[in-house]
Amino acid sequence: KHGRFGLVLSIASSAYAQQPASPPTLEPSQIQAQAANLSAQFLGRYAYKTVPLDDTLSVHIMNKFIKSLDPDRMLFMRSDIDRFMADSTKIDDAILNEDLEIPFSIFNAYTRRVVDRMTFARSELKRDFDFTVHEDYPISREDAPWAQTQQQSDDLWRKRVKSDWLRLKLAGQADASIRETLDKRYKNIMDRVYPYKSDDVFQTFMAAYTTAVDPHTDYFSAKASEEFDISMKLSLVGIGAVLQE
Numbered sequence: 001k002h003g004r005f006g007l008v009l010s011i012a013s014s015a016y017a018q019q020p021a022s023p024p025t026l027e028p029s030q031i032q033a034q035a036a037n038l039s040a041q042f043l044g045r046y047a048y049k050t051v052p053l054d055d056t057l058s059v060h061i062m063n064k065f066i067k068s069l070d071p072d073r074m075l076f077m078r079s080d081i082d083r084f085m086a087d088s089t090k091i092d093d094a095i096l097n098e099d100l101e102i103p104f105s106i107f108n109a110y111t112r113r114v115v116d117r118m119t120f121a122r123s124e125l126k127r128d129f130d131f132t133v134h135e136d137y138p139i140s141r142e143d144a145p146w147a148q149t150q151q152q153s154d155d156l157w158r159k160r161v162k163s164d165w166l167r168l169k170l171a172g173q174a175d176a177s178i179r180e181t182l183d184k185r186y187k188n189i190m191d192r193v194y195p196y197k198s199d200d201v202f203q204t205f206m207a208a209y210t211t212a213v214d215p216h217t218d219y220f221s222a223k224a225s226e227e228f229d230i231s232m233k234l235s236l237v238g239i240g241a242v243l244q245e
Contacts, residue, residue: 058091118190
């Protein structure tokens with residue numbers, strides 16, 4: 001009895017360990033909220049073309065922010081988008097009232113979707129694909145409809161994995177190699193969401209705001225500004241290559 005009980009515990013622990021951890025929930029700082037407000041004041045006074053921070057611009061910012069996170073419409077569900085867009089006219093109030101809960105909640109939903117979809121994609125690698133079936137998978141999905149149901153999302157990602165597999169197969173890779181390559185690829189995508197900090201969320205949101213005002217205007221965080229100053233002053237010696245995720 002003791003041996004059997006121990007075996008059951010061991011198996012349960014192993015299966016549980018395979019479940020990915022939830023990504024961190026990120027929250028805005030007061031300094032970031034103040035920086036957003038000050039940026040709005042600056043853009044309102046000194047932008048080349050003055051664009052009022054109102055409901056119209058709010059919707060534009062929301063669309064740009066969502067597109068920056070999920071440009072191919074592979075992650076969010078239609079229900080996510082409907083929930084986000086219910087707050088689309090509140091971005092101006094959020095910035096002026098120094099409350100960035102809306103963009104941060106969207107980003108947290110994004111990281112959860114990444115983990116969920118990459119987990120599903122990795123599980124699909126265990127199956128055998130039937131390449132005799134005629135199916136369509138569009139290369140560009142920027143104007144495609146959002147998945148309405150979980151089944152639609154699963155089927156979309158099944159086709160995505162199948163398409164990725166076929167590309168490697170046509171390149172001459174063996175099945176075992178394809179499975180290993182794609183598993184690493186999907187795992188790397190999933191792993192990238194865990195190190196995100198609140199500064200990354202703020203940078204992404206502010207970039208959506210500034211480019212909504214003017215496509216040639218971008219927001220520099222303190223770190224990005226420092227790196228830009230270093231590159232302009234040529235205070236570092238190198239070959240001009242930068243490594244980043």
